[in-house]
Structure formats: structure tokens, C-alpha cells
Amino acid sequence: MKSQLSCGEVDEYDPSGLVYCWWRSAAKFDECVKLKLDLPNVSTLTPRLRVLREMERLALIAPDGLNELRHKFLSYRSGDFWIPIGGIQNGGMDIPPVITILLVGFSGSGKSSLVNLMYSVLSRSGLVLFAQTSSGNSSHTTTMYMEEHNVMRSLQSGFCVYDSRGFNYNRVHEGLEELSSWMSEGVHHNQRCLRSDDCALMKNDAEIDDLKSSPKYVLRRVNFAMVVSNIAEIYKALKAGDSKPLDATKRLFSAPGLRKCNENPILILTHGDMLSTEERLDARLKICEYLGVSEISGVYDIVCLTEYGFPAEECDPVTAYSVAEAIYRALLISDRGHSPKKTFRDWAVLILSCMLCFIASFLSLLADLCSRLGQRGQKLKM
Helix, strand or coil: CHHHCCHHHHHHCCHHHHCCCHHHHCCCHHHHHHCCCCCCCHHHCCHHHHHHHHHHHHHHHHHHHHHHHHHHHHHCCCCCCCCCECCECHHHEECCCCEEEEEEEECCCCHHHHHHHHHHHHCCCCCCCCCCCCCCCCCCCCCCECEEECCCCCCCCCEEEEECCCECHHHHHHHHHHHHHHHHHCECCCCECCCCCCHHHHHHCHHHHHHHCCCCCCCECCCEEEEEEEHHHHHHHHHCCCCHHHHHHHHHHCCHHHCECCECCEEEEECHHHCCHHHHHHHHHHHHHHHCCCCCCCEEECCCECCCCCECCCCCHHHHHHHHHHHHHHHHHHHHCCEECCCHHHHHHHHHHHHHHHHHHHHHHHHHHHHHHHHHHHHHHC
16 A cells, blocks of 8 residues: 555655645655654654655555454453553453443533544444434534433444533533533433533433333443544634634643643544644644644544545545544553552441541530530520
8 A cells, every 4th residue: 555655755655645645745844754763853843844755654454454453442441551560460440341431521622523534444334323413503403411322333332432422612610510520420421411501401301301211221441532623713803803713622621630640632634634734733733732732642643524524534544543543542551550449448447537537526416506606605694
């Protein structure tokens, strides 16, 4: 395949092979070609050259790497990527039966389209769409419920992906509070995502909500999160002098609840195909710089849909492999972040601590009551 060639052989490419290798038309790509025989220190390269080298890495690995990751996912079970540290073996860790990856982002960022692409790439579902995508700002076509997706379509899959309702740029604080509850309390399939302006929808959809909700759905603990951002929307807003989408993205990306194992969430940049090559690279660099993260580590530029509205897999192996690598990275970080199981001694100490706190509160209340009664008795004597 063409994508298996090194960046120095770009002149031999068929022009049609450049469709998914969009970065090879960048102004600075010639410098990347000149570096093919050298192994320069990456830290000495400019941010733009680092991004170009990263895209070449993905193009080089994509053909064989995608099948390798598919095989790993098929046999993956929760905790498989745990590496014994601190003297604790796998059996001593509190590992959930299924790793849960949560997709978060603002409305129209492409979360549901990303889910459909995951199905297409990992389970070869073709053109079948499993997640409902939003259309404009209509609340009737956006994701109103938490949706659990078994993107491997396997009865023994060790991980699942949750599609969430998009946040509003004008109500970032409300979205962060909802996100905090998801991360601390967990999520379950068909969980209703309520907002302050949903009063009318709540009345109209009350019967549907009763049918969808069920206590039998398993409550999942969120192990990792991916922040999905519309790079075209952010860049065009910045060009128009509007920094609200970028500021809101930073607040979401920096939310304390998203931190797992001291790692940043994975950043997925979508809709890059709506920009020119230079704009696409410039937008990625600006967003990463503003978020304070590396432009090549934990950041993936993914085209979720083709120009015909179908998941981009076979026509774009770089995107397909990027999706698989993002999930693989999420599973590695998730398995590294498990906590030790609580022993009988831990539970005993916890229960004893709760009892002591209760007794202390009761005694404090009793002392306050006695003090007030004493003051009242002195006033009656006077």
C-alpha cells in the first residue's frame, strides 16, 4: 500500500493516494522529507514539523497496525494491560468487569459519528449506523440519553464506549456539574441527561422515559474519558474574533474529574476536512498550545464521516488506525489506574471511622443543647 512508504518517497505517490494523506500538501512538508535519513531530537523540531512527523508515523503503521489492534481488542478482558506495581498482583486490584470509556464534548462535536466510526473500524459493520447523530441545534435529533455501545459487537468484550449528550457553550458550568456527577456516581445505559431548559421535553417524553429506563441496567464506573472537539468550528470562531468555543473546550478538558492516573484525557479533533491543510495544522497547534498539551501525544485528528455521510474507514486507513490507537491508549491508561481492593481491615476501619464521626456529632449536638438550656436557666433565675 502507498501509506507504507516513507515520507521521502512522496514524489512516487499516485495523486489519488493523497486524499487521506492531506498533510503532505503542507508548505513545511519538504522539510519533513529532508529529515528522512536523520534521527533528529524531536524536542528540537518546530511544533509543525512534529505534527507532520506524527502523521507520517500513523500512515506508516496504519495498514498492519490496525489489524494488530483489532486482534488485541477481540481478546481483551478488563485488566489485561495491568502491570504489577507496588507489590500488588492483578488479583489484588479492584478491576471492573468492563472498562468504560466516556465520550464528552459540546453539541455537534461529532461524538455519535465517532461511535459509528468505531463500529465500522473495529467490528467491520460497514454502513450500518448504531448511534443517532445530531442535526444542527435541534434537541429532537441530539443524544438525549446516555448510550452504551459495544463497539466490538462481541459477547465477551472487555470494554464499552458511552455516548453522552453534548454540552452548551453558553452553559459550560452546568455541563461541568453534570460531568462531575457522571465521573463520581457512574453512568448507565439510557440514563436521561437533563438540562435546565428541558422542561417542555420532560413533559412530552415522560412516557418514553419510563419505557427506556430500567433498574436492570448496570451502573458503570467511568474509567477514562475522551474529549471530542470540532476543530473547524473552533478555528472559524477564532478567525471571527470569538474565543468562546476554545475557552469552553479548555474548561472541559481541564475539568478535575477527567483526570485519571495523572493523565490528560485524550483529545479527538473532528471535522478537520472542512478546513484547508494549513488551517487544519494551524488550528491543531493553536488548540494544543491553549490547552497546554503536546500536539503529538494523546491528540488525534479524525474524520468521522466521508463527503457522502458514511463512516470513513476503508477510504482513510490513517483515520481508521487513529481511532483504534486512541482506544488502545485509553485502555492502557484505564488499566494502569485501578485501585487496590479493600480488605476486611479496610472496611472495619471505614465503619469504625463512620461510627466515631457519628458519636462525635451526637456529642457535639448534645453539648450545644445543654449549653442553651443552661443559658436559658440562668436568665430565668435573674
